[in-house]
Amino acid sequence: MANFKDIQLLRTTFLRGPSVWTYRPILEVWLDLGELEDFPSNKLPGLNERLTAWLPDLVEHTCGVGERGGFIQRLEGGTWMGHVLEHVVIELLNLSGMPAEFGQTREISRRGIYRMVFRCPEEAVARVALEHGHRLLMAAINDQAFDLKAAIQAIKTAINDRYLGPSTGCIVDAAGERRIPHIRLNDGNLVQLGYGAAQRRIWTAESDQTSAIAEGIAQDKDFTKRLLASCGVPVPEGQIVNSAEEAWEVAQDIGFPVTVKPSDGNHARGVTLELSQEADIKAAFALAQPEGSDVIVEKFIDGIEHRLLVVGGKVVAATKGETVSVHGNGQATLAELVAVLNQDPRRGPEQEYPLDWIDTDKGAVQLELKRQNVTPATVIPKGQSVLLQRNGNMAIDCTDDVHPDVAYYATLAAKIVGLDIAGMDMIVKDVSKPLQGQGAILEVNAGPGLLMHLKPTSGAPRPVGMAIADHLFPREDGPGAGRIPLVGIVGTRHNAFIARLVGWLLQLSGKLTGVASSEGMFIAGRQTQKANAAHWAGAHRLLTNRLAQAAVIQTTARSILEEGLAYDRCLVGVVTDMDGYEGLADHDVLEQAKMTRVLRTQIDVVLDEGAGVLNADIAQVAELAPLCDGEVLLYSTSADNAAVAAHRAEGEGRAVFVRAGQVILATGASERVLGSLQALSLPGGQQPDTTALLAAIATAWSMHIGPDLIAAGIKTFEYQI
Structure with missing residues (x-):
């Protein structure tokens, strides 16, 4: 061969x-x-x-x-x-x-x-x-x-x-289902949902509504517990200790059994439960100390470990835990039994697995084994069970079982701490019954992991990502969540002028507007960057700017071919011409006819409620009209343009054109004179290119900016580079 x-x-x-x-x-x-x-x-x-x-x-x-x-x-x-x-x-x-x-x-x-x-x-x-x-x-x-x-x-x-972690990823996916765009802001899990001033930010399961003060409170478990107790929330009695000896003394005062844990750790690291012996309590202190700034000894509460997820003042998911044990067969060592346990497909080292591998070398597991007088090398007799882990295994969904009283205390605790998204660790004997007398809140966690709710080991997955997306972008606010009015302009003829004039008209209409063009970056009319910004990076910088209530973005055919558009959808897409194929031979664009496939991209991304603005004087541009999901506005230097006439004849088709030196705004058979070309001049009498002026007028009109404001805005537009 x-x-x-x-x-x-x-x-x-x-x-x-x-x-x-x-x-x-x-x-x-x-x-x-x-x-x-x-x-x-x-x-x-x-x-x-x-x-x-x-x-x-x-x-x-x-x-x-x-x-x-x-x-x-x-x-x-x-x-x-x-x-x-x-x-x-x-x-x-x-x-x-x-x-x-x-x-x-x-x-x-x-x-x-x-x-x-x-x-x-x-x-x-x-x-x-x-x-x-x-x-x-x-x-x-x-x-x-x-x-x-x-x-x-x-x-x-x-x-x-x-890739994004499972918590961040499920929120981004949920936002995508609602057509809310996202921008990843770093190599980790910091993500912007939405554009410009309409954006929200998330970092795993924390949002830009998550108070730093509230997060700091949640990290201090002792202070959180005292704060909750002062508001009537059931919590276990406990005290911070500074040494193993003090841990033993406090345990005796509180009464056995006790729990020893770090004051500001997470993911159940360094937590040891149900301790009564001096040696065990002192060993548990040594285990907890490296995991937090302080160590707490608190009264052990008998019951089942639960995690309730609170989002925006509502419990949206709940899981409960189970202890982890192996059962002897009289032949296998404990290490061999654990190896079989770790073959469970639900267990693994990565975030995608709902359960961790059991590591007999870890302190908490070692302490449990010591209390049972076994080692990894011990052959476990047939019928004997060995407890490996008491906590950290909350992966059984129980959302539908949560009693309203339990949910009340969970949401109350989140409000007391000040968290919009919180994971509530609770010990409850029966989550379907009122909390008082049979349970308590142990911890309030900021930025809780969501995997246990997405991939429970038993029960139905819960749409927690959508709950967070709906919290950040309430559905009652209507469609268009996370979006700002965005105009995309592609072509070669005076497009920087068009972008800047449209930006000025949007600014006058009351929206703080950003413009990314080949003449630089502008925010509210102020130039913030002189370098060419008509590319993906320039648009990206504009869309991440929290000031921008509207955006006008100029792009080029080369940028589409080499980077793609920086936005997923736009309210208005403008195509001015099909020029420039001569410079795109490296992309196998060897004739003007091939420009249609490139520049249609701008029209393909127009929202249903938006508009495509097309130059009717160029047939190849006007032919893009059927590709637009929204309304189509045509502009032409001639009132006799055949494409404009056909468009108007369809009923309510809108067009902007020139007749006898007058700029006309037409909706079907209805017409309105905007003004003469001579009157629609820039300050100082400067006459812009007629076709470019018509493109800007049509774009502004497509965004429901009134004719009077358009005319006044043109006359006050200071066009300087």
Whole structure:
């Protein structure tokens, strides 16, 4: 069999926003198949068998056939290696736990060169998947060995390193269901939901409504307990201690059994329960001390550990815990029994697992074993149980069982501390009965983990991400949550002028407006950056600015091809022309007709309640109208423009045009004169380009800015760079 040279990866580009391919982030790869251009899949003996042996779930890929097994049909019928690589990468991502259903491969004008894309929200993960998919395909082509397990693990590692944690991720996903956009602000879990002044920020399960004072209170468990007790909330008696000897003295005063725990730890680290012996209490002090600034000894409350999630003053989810034990068989050592226990698919070291592995070397487990006089090497007699862990296993959903009185005290505790999102740790014998006399609140946690509610070991998952999204963006506020009026402008003709004039008119209408243009960045008319901002980074800076109540963003065809749009949707999309293909040969845009596929991206992202503003004097631009999900406004320098006439004849179609030197605003057959071109001049009598002026007028009108304000705004617009 021939030994084929590697497919060459000529360049890779991560498109972070809507692009010519899709609305979502993708990796675009230019491939040179080389000699493999003459060898589709049906001409490489054994290739298809090797691929399906390594990746049997390729049968699930419908491909263009539209049915299960569609891609296999394409393989057997003969398809080119760029297309095969697309499906290999997608399947590797699927096997790594990240569903990736979208991909496309297209040949360009040069023989053997293809553009292949696949969807992936994180660039680093996409590149790792591409690397291993490329290696797998070449190994299959050349009948070589390939370590599939190692490849999947490498992709999983990249996912764990780069993806949002489960708590943050579920909130972002819920916001996405409500079409609330998001921007990741760092490499961790700090995420902005919404744009500009309409944004909210989250960091895991904390929000920008989470008070730093409240978080500080929650971290001080002793102070929290005293604060709750002063307001009538049941809490266990306890006291801060400074030494192991003092821990023993306080335990005697409080009465046995007791709990020893750190004052400001979390995730049950350093917590030891139901202690009565001096040696155990002193050992528990040593275990708790490294986990917090102080150590608390408190009365042990008999009952079952529960975690209630409070969001916006409501209990939205609850789980309860269970102790962890192993049962002897008379043959296996404790270590061997624990190893079997850790094979439970619900247990693992990463955040995606609801339960941790049991580590017999950890202090809390060691202390439990010491109290039972066993070691990891002990062979456990048949029928004997060994308790490994008393707490930290709250993963059984019990939301529907929570008594209103229990919920009342949970929400009251959150309000007393001042947290909008809180995890309430409670000991309750029966959560379906009133709290008084049979339970108490142990801790109030800021930034609680949500995984136990998303992946309970028993019971139904709870939509806690949506509860937090609804808390941050109340549904009663109506549609458009998290969005500001956003205008996107693409083309080449006077677009900076259009962007700035539209920004000025929005500013006059009462919205503090930001403009990102090729002439710089402007906030409320003040230039904050002189460098070209008509690209993804410039728009991104504007959309993260909390001052911006509205935004006007200029972009270019090259930016769409190389970065994608910086926003997912816009209220108004403006296309001024189809010029510039001559400078895009490196993207295989070799004729003006191909500009339609590029610039339609701006119209594709217009919201249903928004508008597309199109230059009717250029037929190729006007032909984008059917692609717009919202209203369409046309503008033209001529009242006799055929596209404008047809648009108006449809009924209520709006258009802006010039007749006998007068600018006309038309809605169907109705017309209003805005003013003469001579009168609609800038300060000092400066006459702007007529087409650019009409584009700005149509854009402002599409946003329901009144004609009188538009006319007055033009006359007061100081256009200086």
